[in-house]
Amino acid sequence: MNDFIDLFDEFDRRILPHHLTDADILRLRHQAFALHLRAQGHVDFGNPEDHFAYIAKGSVKLVAYLSSSREQIVAFGFPGELMHIPGAGRNGFSLIALEATELLAIPAASLLAASGKDSTLLRLAIEQTILALGRSRANSIMLGTHSARERLAGFLFAMFERGARHRASPETIRLPMSRAEIADSLGLTIETVSRQFSEMRNLGLIETSGRSIVTIRDWEGLALAAGQMPAAA
Amino acid sequence: MNDFIDLFDEFDRRILPHHLTDADILRLRHQAFALHLRAQGHVDFGNPEDHFAYIAKGSVKLVAYLSSSREQIVAFGFPGELMHIPGAGRNGFSLIALEATELLAIPAASLLAASGKDSTLLRLAIEQTILALGRSRANSIMLGTHSARERLAGFLFAMFERGARHRASPETIRLPMSRAEIADSLGLTIETVSRQFSEMRNLGLIETSGRSIVTIRDWEGLALAAGQMPAAA
DNA sequence: CGTGACGTTGACTATTCTCAACTTTCGTGG
DNA sequence: CCACGAAAGTTGAGAATAGTCAACGTCACG
Structure with missing residues (x-):
């Protein structure tokens, strides 16, 4: 009590x-x-x-x-x-x-x-x-008009803003949810989410460590991937 | 005034x-x-x-x-x-x-x-x-998990329930929005919406008249198409 | 009755899903 | 502290769904 x-x-x-x-x-x-x-x-x-x-x-x-x-x-x-x-x-x-x-x-x-x-x-x-x-x-906007890449990039930003931070570094997030849960929230399949993680890793946008730690390496690139207009425009 | x-x-x-x-x-x-x-x-x-x-x-x-x-x-x-x-x-x-x-x-x-x-x-x-x-x-659920067919069928039900009725018959709806607007709300393209209308027409689920009048011919079939479980289950 | 916007249809392309095999992670108990 | 095993994640190939581009048809308004 x-x-x-x-x-x-x-x-x-x-x-x-x-x-x-x-x-x-x-x-x-x-x-x-x-x-x-x-x-x-x-x-x-x-x-x-x-x-x-x-x-x-x-x-x-x-x-x-x-x-x-x-x-x-x-x-x-x-x-x-x-x-x-x-x-x-x-x-x-x-x-x-x-x-x-x-x-x-x-x-x-x-x-x-x-x-x-x-x-x-x-x-x-x-x-x-x-x-x-x-x-x-x-969320409706995201599901209605965004590609898998845009959805995952947007998701990472949202998680970052909502304070799923990891103490290790200011650029590091600890995701408390599994790939399956990310997929279910983005309207994608586990496999697509996983592939997007891999591709964004290969592009140098993010790094991952273990199942749930994500470090953002290229903020601008990630913003672009999320479908946000470049700042100049 | x-x-x-x-x-x-x-x-x-x-x-x-x-x-x-x-x-x-x-x-x-x-x-x-x-x-x-x-x-x-x-x-x-x-x-x-x-x-x-x-x-x-x-x-x-x-x-x-x-x-x-x-x-x-x-x-x-x-x-x-x-x-x-x-x-x-x-x-x-x-x-x-x-x-x-x-x-x-x-x-x-x-x-x-x-x-x-x-x-x-x-x-x-x-x-x-x-x-x-x-x-x-x-809406998020619809966009996240439903196919084009399910979305359009669900949309027709929603429009029916929200009173876009047409006086002609109790089964007839008058849609005040264009195909483009339906597409934008369902996260689809105009062409896909049009194709779904045609297919549902061919399946005998609906009839259309002009651009905006839709008559529902097979309620059960439409409910099935909307992804709702059959009543028995 | 013509005209422009709206809608339909077709052929092709791209993205995502599905199914399946394989690898990594991480908690558990030795 | 290490080894094991189940759960989670990754990767690949092929299939399905929806998107794109383009031509054609139809409606509704003046």
């Missing part, structure tokens, strides 16, 4: 607005629940209610299961982020840990209701949702 | 919660603006602020312009819907009318601020955003 208190405190300090009443905070605390997932552990929010999840440690994927055996990763979640998890609807969604992960789950309704007089919480929720919408739309 | 009053009244009746104070409504009314677009007319919200758009008549597309000449349609908007329009960010977004369209644009900030004591409006905004997020994620 200490876990929960620590987690909630962190959430309170880093996410919640500072001027919430104690009553509001208490109400939230009663409806939130902490989860400690090991790698591959998953949560299925079976009830139709939406949830928000605050990721404290680790990383997660939000996957949609389709009728067939195929799955699509809809979003990744990293520490410090507040994710929106859709309730059971047309597609079943699961939140799956990529590595050992600590998170706090809050029913959307209670986050929305917590703001009696003060709507700061509501505003927080809407901000996060708009952010997620933006990311999702960017 | 009568246009505006009519539009705003409709918005008030059909979307706004009934128990708003007059003050709130007045404040909203001051910040909203009505737009009357002809086919292909467009609005660019240049400022970085987000907007909501209430579509009263007609239909619109929300397109993202990429570095290259390619564009991706991120969402369509139909009458009665409240769309979220992202402000100028990484990608420039434009709202473009597919046909003559009347809409009401409201800066997101003022919709969010309108709720002093009462947060119903805020709740409305978040609901709509979550809805849009859901649609966007469904």
Whole structure:
């Protein structure tokens, strides 16, 4: 239970607005629940209610299961982020840990209701949702118009920006997900992802070490590969 | 100016919660603006602020312009819907009318601020955003895992459900968008879309008449083509 | 009734997927 | 600390899907 208190405190300090009443905070605390997932552990929010999840440690994927055996990763979640998890609807969604992960789950309704007089919480929720919408739309653009090379290069940039950094060097990323998971999120196959890694390695854009360490060697080249216009244009 | 009053009244009746104070409504009314677009007319919200758009008549597309000449349609908007329009960010977004369209644009900030004591409006905004997020994620799934056939079949279902109905018969849809626009929203080329239409016509799934009238002849077959599991399974 | 935009069809090309064999990584237990 | 084995990743060859280029047909508007 200490876990929960620590987690909630962190959430309170880093996410919640500072001027919430104690009553509001208490109400939230009663409806939130902490989860400690090991790698591959998953949560299925079976009830139709939406949830928000605050990721404290680790990383997660939000996957949609389709009728067939195929799955699509809809979003990744990293520490410090507040994710929106859709309730059971047309597609079943699961939140799956990529590595050992600590998170706090809050029913959307209670986050929305917590703001009696003060709507700061509501505003927080809407901000996060708009952010997620933006990311999702960017993802649609990527899937709709970009080649395999562009997708992987863009993916590496996104991972870099979202702080999957590795301490070794400022240019080095530690990817917490497997090739299969990268493929599922980019709408590609494992083999294509692997081939793209190899080609980008041969072009001198990146270096890799082991399964998950990637060092970016040529930022400009990688940006070009991602389909971004050269700066001059 | 009568246009505006009519539009705003409709918005008030059909979307706004009934128990708003007059003050709130007045404040909203001051910040909203009505737009009357002809086919292909467009609005660019240049400022970085987000907007909501209430579509009263007609239909619109929300397109993202990429570095290259390619564009991706991120969402369509139909009458009665409240769309979220992202402000100028990484990608420039434009709202473009597919046909003559009347809409009401409201800066997101003022919709969010309108709720002093009462947060119903805020709740409305978040609901709509979550809805849009859901649609966007469904779109990602479609683009990431579905074939051309599945995409077009799914598109027809979505259009049917979102009320692009034609009065002629309950099975008939009037598509307000061109093949090029369908292609841009599905991440395909015009030719591929056209070929899929032809093949589905030959398979007896649909009939077409002119450029924009589609009649669904075999619902089950179309559902199958959309990649949905047969009901029995 | 002509004209230009829109849509269809065909032949060919390119990219990605599929299937399959092979190699590397990394956690486990000796 | 090393060796083992399962899981993960890589590479290759051939097949399939969608894209490209180009010609032709049709619709809808003046």
